[in-house]
Amino acid sequence: MxxxxxxxxxxxxxxxxxxxxxxxxxxxxxxxxxxxxxxxxxPVWVGGSTQAKAVLRRAARADGIVPYKLTDTDGWSDFTPDEVAGLVAALPARRADGQPFDVAVGGRRRRPDERAERAYLAQLAQAGATWWLEYVPAGDPAAMRAAVLRGPLR
Structure with missing residues (x-):
């Protein structure tokens, strides 16, 4: 289906x-x-666990992938640059419209050490990630607005 x-x-x-x-x-x-x-x-991005091989097959028919490592939600583990490179190698380089295939990783809060976070994100980009998705938890509206106004790491 x-x-x-x-x-x-x-x-x-x-x-x-x-x-x-x-x-x-x-x-x-x-x-x-x-x-x-x-x-x-x-663009259509397909999300899912990379443990479920069907997500790679489905994503290859779309425009991008939002991968997760676990099929359960009990723990979190960031993708390593090597894992991102392996994922990128398993997917098409270009979408049907000729644009680059999107690989959107993340899904957690930003680390307090922005220098370390920038270095990590640069490694992911070098490995082929095209997007970083930062988790902004629902809660105090002022805190949520502050996180959005802070903008992406550059």
């Missing part, structure tokens, strides 16, 4: 009418309106 749904979603985000007769879904001339501003469509 996920594979077929991904194909249908990618088609719908193209802005043109879609006809799809699949095993799980059916669409007759359906179009999303208004069409997306991005061309050829809004």
């Amino acid at each position: 996920l594979d077929e749904g991904l194909d249908l979603l990618v088609g719908l985000l193209g802005g043109e009418p879609v006809t799809h007769h699949g095993v799980h879904y059916r669409a007759e001339g359906v179009a999303l309106r208004p069409p997306p501003v991005q061309s050829p469509r809004v």
Whole structure:
């Protein structure tokens, strides 16, 4: 269902009418309106555990991946630069629209030592990561705004 749904979603985000007769879904001339501003469509990233090999197969049919290492949520472990390089090697270099394939890693709070954090992020970028996703926990609105206003590490 996920594979077929991904194909249908990618088609719908193209802005043109879609006809799809699949095993799980059916669409007759359906179009999303208004069409997306991005061309050829809004990028689709597939998320999931790299332990589940299906996430790599699905991501290769999309525009990017938001990988996680664990199938459970009891622990967290950052990706190493070597792990990112291995992941990048297993995925296409280019999307269907010719743009680079996105690899978005992260999902945790920023470390207090910004110098160490910048060095880590530079290593991930060198290994092929294209995005870093920083976790901003829900809570005090002022603290959340401060985290957003702080902006990304550069």
